[in-house]
Amino acid sequence: MIPIEARLARKALKGDQQAFAEIVGLYQDKLYHMAFRMLGSRQEAEDVVQEAFLRVYRNLDRYDEGMKFSTWIYRIATNLCIDRLRKRKATYSLDAESTEHEGLDGYAVIPSDDRTPESEMLLSETQRIVRQAIDTLPAKYKSVMVLRYLHDLSLQEIGEVLDMPVTTVKTRVHRGREYLRKKLERKL
Amino acid sequence: MNCAQASRLMHEYFDGDLAHEDASELKAHLGGCPECRERFNDYERTEGFLHMALAAPVGRTEADRAALTDRILKSVPGRRSRRLARWLRQYPGVTVAAMLGLVLLASFIASWEQDQELVVRGSDLSQIVIEGNKVVVPEGARVDGDLIIENGEAVVVGEIRGNLTVIDGSVNMASTAKVIGEAREINQALDWIWYKLRSTVIDLAS
Numbered sequence: 001m002i003p004i005e006a007r008l009a010r011k012a013l014k015g016d017q018q019a020f021a022e023i024v025g026l027y028q029d030k031l032y033h034m035a036f037r038m039l040g041s042r043q044e045a046e047d048v049v050q051e052a053f054l055r056v057y058r059n060l061d062r063y064d065e066g067m068k069f070s071t072w073i074y075r076i077a078t079n080l081c082i083d084r085l086r087k088r089k090a091t092y093s094l095d096a097e098s099t100e101h102e103g104l105d106g107y108a109v110i111p112s113d114d115r116t117p118e119s120e121m122l123l124s125e126t127q128r129i130v131r132q133a134i135d136t137l138p139a140k141y142k143s144v145m146v147l148r149y150l151h152d153l154s155l156q157e158i159g160e161v162l163d164m165p166v167t168t169v170k171t172r173v174h175r176g177r178e179y180l181r182k183k184l185e186r187k188l
Numbered sequence: 189m190n191c192a193q194a195s196r197l198m199h200e201y202f203d204g205d206l207a208h209e210d211a212s213e214l215k216a217h218l219g220g221c222p223e224c225r226e227r228f229n230d231y232e233r234t235e236g237f238l239h240m241a242l243a244a245p246v247g248r249t250e251a252d253r254a255a256l257t258d259r260i261l262k263s264v265p266g267r268r269s270r271r272l273a274r275w276l277r278q279y280p281g282v283t284v285a286a287m288l289g290l291v292l293l294a295s296f297i298a299s300w301e302q303d304q305e306l307v308v309r310g311s312d313l314s315q316i317v318i319e320g321n322k323v324v325v326p327e328g329a330r331v332d333g334d335l336i337i338e339n340g341e342a343v344v345v346g347e348i349r350g351n352l353t354v355i356d357g358s359v360n361m362a363s364t365a366k367v368i369g370e371a372r373e374i375n376q377a378l379d380w381i382w383y384k385l386r387s388t389v390i391d392l393a394s
């Protein structure tokens with residue numbers, strides 16, 4: 001029995017637009033949520049999601065059914081997010097004045113855009129502090145933490161998504177957890 | 189067990205990977221070490237905060253969703269162009285051949301449309317008489333070699349010792365006419381292309 005996504009992918013590859021729309025329906029929220037948590041901006045999250053689906057569409061013929069479809073699509077979206085975070089770093093590190101909100105490796109914390117949804121405006125102080133602490137994580141830790149705590153992926157699956165050994169994932173989760181513990185200890 | 193070992197086991201625990209016997213050892217250590225117990229509680233809180241902060245709903249409306257779906261589906265190329273694009277990517281030679289064909293066709297059509305005036309070609313034109321758009325090989329005259337006429341009428345009374353080719357015109361042979369080679373009329377663009385190709389090939393071969 002082939003998983004539903006693989007079947008949809010085959011149909012979409014044959015030119016079935018409806019099947020592709022179903023894939024978008026299945027994964028749009030998951031990708032958006034992840035991108036929003038990684039990037040902290042609606043606009044950027046939407047751009048990443050669109051770009052990710054476009055890549056999925058273009059590379060359907062290269063999708064290996066031996067891999068879970070979710071792993072594949074998360075990999076595409078995560079890589080796009082990491083690229084954006086790295087570009088941000090490159091842009092902002094040129095700007096010596098904006099050191100005020102820097103994270104542990106010089107990542108600038110970009111304020112989210114002004115179209116903040118109402119539910120986000122009602123964030124508790126605790127949530128805000130936790131969110132800010134997460135935002136100071138370097139991209140390679142952040143992606144691991146988001147996959148872990150948002151999508152509840154196992155360390156094994158995170159390794160597959162990020163194409164790295166599970167021991168590396170483990171190290172990053174541990175360091176990320178340690179970093180956040182220290183960061184939050186003083187604030188909460 | 190020392191505190192560093194305990195810390196490592198705590199991570200294992202929160203990863204969901206802690207073996208049963210390690211769990212009891214860790215429990216024993218935590219029972220006797222307030223610092224590690226504190227640390228364990230901190231990790232637990234951090235875990236809770238992370239789940240809460242990361243998994244909290246992002247507050248998107250159905251309209252936001254629909255708008256993004258629409259944007260995505262519009263950005264992907266349609267069925268036909270996608271298949272064609274993939275096919276062309278697979279066989280790049282086709283693109284090259286098609287382009288070459290197009291250029292050749294265009295130049296043929298251009299030369300086809302250009303040639304509206306009378307053209308007479310041949311190796312021996314000394315005895316030929318031209319009247320308006322008529323090309324006459326008079327009685328008793330002899331043309332040595334091929335004769336090619338474009339956009340005109342060939343009136344053959346004498347003798348042609350070679351091929352006679354008339355393009356976009358007509359051939360009018362008298363009963364006395366004598367053509368040693370082949371007499372042909374070409375009136376269609378396709379024939380014209382064929383003729384051009386053939387003469388190109390013959391030119392190249394000779």
